[in-house]
Amino acid sequence: MPELPEVEVTRRGVAPHLEGQTVSAVEFRHTGLRWPFPLALAQTLVGHTVRATGRRGKYLLIHFDHGTLIIHLGMSGHLRILPPGIEPKKHDHFDMAIGGQVLRMSDPRRFGAVLWHDAADGSVENHLLLRTLGVEPLEGRFDGQWLYRHTRGRSAAIKQVLLAGDIVVGVGNIYASESLFRARINPRTPAHRIGPERYERLAQAIREVLAAAIEQGGSTLKDFIAVNGQSGYFQQSYFVYARTGEPCRICNAPVRQIVQGQRSTFYCANCQK
DNA sequence: TAATTACCCTGGGGGC
DNA sequence: TGCCCCCAGGGTAATT
Structure with missing residues (x-):
């Protein structure tokens, strides 16, 4: 089950495939995971470029100019970078086509989450799920x-x-x-x-x-x-x-x-x- | 008001 | 083969 190290390893794995690349399609195969998927996420993301990736606790953050995609892997989720055209399996719930590849999220137990935080609402640190989080354990403030x-x-x-x-x-x-x-x-x-x-x-x-x-x-x-x-x-x-x-x-x-x-x-x- | 506890969601895997 | 139970992260509601 993904804990902070797994999320960080995942972030480091996907980052080179996402940063500087532009989203060409978004597809959901389920109505949602822990929460419903954001409405109209395809319109929100297609044509936009990933500026950076980040992490806050166990939340993976994919930053765009106009907001941040927040992904939580729950207890059984994982992300993969795949070539286009690979048939989705039963628990593959979310695809984001980007830079000629596909970022695919699979989550059998569906405790994970895909959320959107719009830049108009301020820093993603103010997001309801992030603002009550404690300090990062690998940061200087933690001792x-x-x-x-x-x-x-x-x-x-x-x-x-x-x-x-x-x-x-x-x-x-x-x-x-x-x-x-x-x-x-x-x-x-x-x-x-x-x-x-x-x-x-x-x-x-x-x-x-x-x-x-x-x-x-x-x-x-x-x-x-x-x-x-x-x-x-x-x-x-x-x-x-x-x-x-x-x-x-x-x-x-x-x-x-x-x-x-x-x-x-x-x-x-x-x-x- | 803040801290703590209980419950809930899901599905794979193990035991019988 | 099939049924039942356990387990996990973490948000939310109820309780202290």
């Missing part, structure tokens, strides 16, 4: 102090506070478990009970885990296929995620699985206090 300051009023478990996305974005279920393991913090610890030193370890762990996943091409589990059709392989380096009962790679104690906020959490009770 242990940032985590410490923004968790003073938060009594919920640190794992769930990370997932909420209002303090730091892009730390999904997999990377939250992995980062907490590396920082040696028990995922059930109330966020406001963690001090500056441990938050510094956590911030560093989050940066390292995400950067390593991007470097390695993103995780795959079952659903992620990179833009060139190759799978990433970060899952080979998991310390705890999906390793219930297997020995901790540090101390050999069995990895535990608990449920927090209806999500599975994996941790080592011996290493994480």
Whole structure:
């Protein structure tokens, strides 16, 4: 399932095929994903040129002069760049013909989204879905102090506070478990009970885990296929995620699985206090 | 008012 | 073969 590294790997994969190229056609094969597709998107995009690509959290941004196409991959979505004329398959919901190729979005579980933000409505950062997002974890502003300051009023478990996305974005279920393991913090610890030193370890762990996943091409589990059709392989380096009962790679104690906020959490009770 | 919790959407995969 | 249940991200509504 795409998390921040997969979205960033996807962005880097599609960017050279989109930037500076002009849209020649847009096609939808479904009424919508999480939300209905934007009305008249073909009229909005055809004839316009992609100026740049970007990313905010797990939202992929395709910038035009007159607005931004916002794409979220949900939990099973992926983008591919294809030559024209390839027959769409069952879950291929959205095509954008551009520069002699086709950007195709596939999303079996349809939790993803394709949205349009018009430049007349101001910066895309003001979009309803983007304006409440926390800081980017790979940006300079994000560090242990940032985590410490923004968790003073938060009594919920640190794992769930990370997932909420209002303090730091892009730390999904997999990377939250992995980062907490590396920082040696028990995922059930109330966020406001963690001090500056441990938050510094956590911030560093989050940066390292995400950067390593991007470097390695993103995780795959079952659903992620990179833009060139190759799978990433970060899952080979998991310390705890999906390793219930297997020995901790540090101390050999069995990895535990608990449920927090209806999500599975994996941790080592011996290493994480 | 803000934080937290519960629920919901979908469909692949595993277990029986 | 077919049925049922679980799981996932994250928005929204309900509750604390």
